[in-house]
Amino acid sequence: MDDQNRNLILATALSFLVILVWFLLFPPPEPQTDPNAAAIVETQAGSAETGMALLPPAATGDPAALAEVEAADPAAEAPRVRIETPELEGSISLIGGRIDDLSLRGYFETLEEGSPIVRLLSPVGSDEPYYALYGWAPGGDLGFEDVPGANTEWALESGETLTPETPITLVWDNGAGLIFRRTIAVDANFMFTVTQSVENTGATAARLAPYGIVARHGLPDDLQNFFILHEGVVRKVDGQLDEIAYDDIPDLDFVQREGAAAEVVEVQSDGWIGFTDKYWMTTLIPGADQPFTSVTKYVASADIYQTEARLPAMTVEAGQSAEVTTQLFAGAKEWETIRNYQDLAGIDRFLDSIDWGWFYFITKPMFWLLHNLNVLIGNMGLAIIALTVIIKAALFPLAYKSYASMARMRELQPQMEKIKERVGDDRQKMQVEMMELYKREKVNPASGCLPILLQIPIFFSLYKVIFVTLELRHAPFFGWLNDLSAPDPSSIINLFGLLPWAAPEPNSLLALIFIGVLPILLGISMWLQQKLNPQPTDPTQAAIFAWLPWVFMFMLGSFASGLLVYWIANNTITFIQQYIIMKRHGYTPDLFGNIRSSFKRKKPQGK
Structure with missing residues (x-):
């Protein structure tokens, strides 16, 4: 032995x-960025009629209900609403209502004096576009022009700066009887609350489905690419925690079209999905009892990684309104903060978004x-x-x-x-x-x-x-x-x-x-x-x-x-x-020379 x-x-x-x-011998490869990926290539969240993953018209034979939208690069001078909290600073673009400019006040890139603070989210046109986007998928007689999407020009209805004390509300009228509003609130840490509503002032019912998207263009520059650390998609599906590494996303089973792949999972309750890095995370969180479709997607032609939370379709009768509330975590993976979101806010197993590894029962x-x-x-x-x-x-x-x-x-x-x-x-x-x-x-x-x-x-x-x-x-x-x-x-x-x-x-x-x-x-x-x-x-x-x-x-x-x-x-x-x-036990080793083998046994007492 x-x-x-x-x-x-x-x-x-x-x-x-x-x-x-x-x-x-095999150091982590330098991340590659597609030079042609300047524009967002976005597939709308899904069909409000069927709840199916959105496919090209040729694949479905139903171009009226299913179509593909390519969102142009928002203008750099697009109007913005400031974000000011104790932990966050940035802005929201009124083009698409994107949360696409977010930095973490308490964290710096390096320890050098004058180092910039860590930037988490960045708009299209920056070096590393990474953003959250919300919208509605059309159903029935509605088309994509009738619902807000990636390029919708929202107006600021209330609020001037998004702070923990002052939420903001964006509004968009489609001119055909539907008025959409998006109220965004934020707490003192890293959690946004997004309430999407639609008011039907028309004469007929409207059927449509809300969604949320987190998109990342290319791999992050600070990708660790180390076997002990998970980086990529992290999600919870009906009590089960799943992790998908960036390298595995392009090989997902469900292929949507040439050059793109996705995995679609139906979640009954207590689910969430997003991207996690070593220290930071951006996660879509529907309500605890809210069923939704969890989607992980990769578009090879634009080198875009995307996670989606597609909520069920709803029918809004004439003269009625409807709303749905989801959350967005965008910030640092602080143990105490995430634990409080889990224990106090009821986000199931949110603490497991930190990569505890195989020995989680010890770590x-x-x-x-x-x-x-x-x-x-x-x-x-x-x-x-x-x-x-x-x-x-x-x-x-x-x-x-x-x-x-x-x-x-x-x-x-x-x-x-x-x-x-x-x-x-x-x-x-x-x-x-x-x-x-x-x-x-x-x-x-x-x-x-x-x-x-x-x-x-x-x-x-x-x-x-x-x-x-x-x-x-x-x-x-x-x-x-x-x-x-x-x-x-x-x-x-x-x-x-x-x-x-x-x-x-x-x-x-x-x-x-x-x-x-x-x-x-x-x-x-x-x-x-x-x-x-x-x-x-x-x-x-x-x-x-x-x-x-x-x-x-x-x-x-x-x-x-x-x-x-x-x-x-x-x-x-x-x-x-x-x-x-x-x-x-009676043995004294010689530490600074050869250890002598002539240790003396301790003599029994009395002898």
């Missing part, structure tokens, strides 16, 4: 090495604890160290047995060496005699495996928390460590800031070689911890394990500094625990 324990550690090390080599409570420790302490780096102490305390009963077993194994090292000398290369005989030795000395080498097995999912879970959650972005620790979500910015190449030249760019090849303070401390802490473990009897294995701390030092140097803070703290606490336990 001693070999199994070493093989487990070796397999973990090799896994990290494979990931590192893959990252170096979610782990982040809850980390968040509260940060609130209590006021420093995320110290909160990570406190979390490490709590985790080590919880695992200490198992660790105690493991370290005691390791101490006994170290005592048996001379006898194991004698067995190896006696049996030579006969591995089968050596294993038999080793097992007899363990049985005779009442040593269970398997007891050292469980703490390691438990720490592997904990490590990956914490890595997920640090990599994904917004709360660690730009979170300072001490001194030069001003962003725990980024690699250690110090470097050997400039003697950690003492020399006048700059350190290598993060994630560059030079940065992997000329590492900083935290990776060096990590290597030292791993080396010290390794000195307390039983040494392999095989010389090749012993040589490999001797190099592992220094290999890890370079492999993990480009990881988030918050993760290195955790691992250094974890290794340090582990070393202290193991050293004290070994001392209590």
Whole structure:
């Protein structure tokens, strides 16, 4: 079992090495933007008569009810309504009533002084068009010219600036008996409430269906394209959370037409759909009991990714009116904010829009604890160290047995060496005699495996928390460590800031070689911890394990500094625990030379 324990550690090390080599040989591709995608290519939400996904007339044979609309690029000088909230600033275009200009006041692109705030939504004609659009799909005798769409010129009926205290109302009269209004409200965080209404002043009934769209032209420039992180569509369908990566959207099963693909899912209640990035999200949220059609779409000819919430068709009788209210989340994926929307506003499983990963049953409570420790302490780096102490305390009963077993194994090292000398290369005989030795000395080498097995999912879970959650972005620790979500910015190449030249760019090849303070401390802490473990009897294995701390030092140097803070703290606490336990069992290792195998057994008391 001693070999199994070493093989487990070796397999973990090799896994990290494979990931590192893959990252170096196959870096994330630069996003490609279609130069011909300047105009919106928008398919209207659907048929109000059938609720079907909108297809070209040739596919349906019903051009009266189903048609395709291409929306022109809105004029740059289109009238706009300002958005001013404690968290948001931007504007709404009166062409189409688009929410297409939105920035996050509390978040900056970089830590440099004068850095612009993060821009989430941008209009068509910008470098990265990304916007929310609402409208109505016609049914019955109505045509697309009778309902508001992407190019409708709305008028501002009430309100001047959209704030949490002052909603705005847009109005459009189609001139044929239908008056459409759109009231937009926003709270103090990131949630918009959009109420679409129609008043029928004509002589006949009108049938039509409301919809909401979030469209993104091309892939985002800051796409991480990393296997541990989901980026793309996130949606909830009748209690089931689904994720579709950007790479998978063009391959969706339901093909609408040449060059376009879509997936259409009917949702009975408690659903939502949108796009999620690493830290930001834009999501359409119908009412809790509102059935709707959830659509994910890609138009290859214009390189547009699109999500839609198509609500059921309604018939508005003459002299009557109807309205429907939906919500739009557009902002930062703050854990506490999203939790409040879930728990207080009733948005089912909204907290799962944060990518908690496979070990969500560990990552979610782990982040809850980390968040509260940060609130209590006021420093995320110290909160990570406190979390490490709590985790080590919880695992200490198992660790105690493991370290005691390791101490006994170290005592048996001379006898194991004698067995190896006696049996030579006969591995089968050596294993038999080793097992007899363990049985005779009442040593269970398997007891050292469980703490390691438990720490592997904990490590990956914490890595997920640090990599994904917004709360660690730009979170300072001490001194030069001003962003725990980024690699250690110090470097050997400039003697950690003492020399006048700059350190290598993060994630560059030079940065992997000329590492900083935290990776060096990590290597030292791993080396010290390794000195307390039983040494392999095989010389090749012993040589490999001797190099592992220094290999890890370079492999993990480009990881988030918050993760290195955790691992250094974890290794340090582990070393202290193991050293004290070994001392209590009568064994004192020599850390700065060859560990002597002549440990003395503690004499029984009274002798």
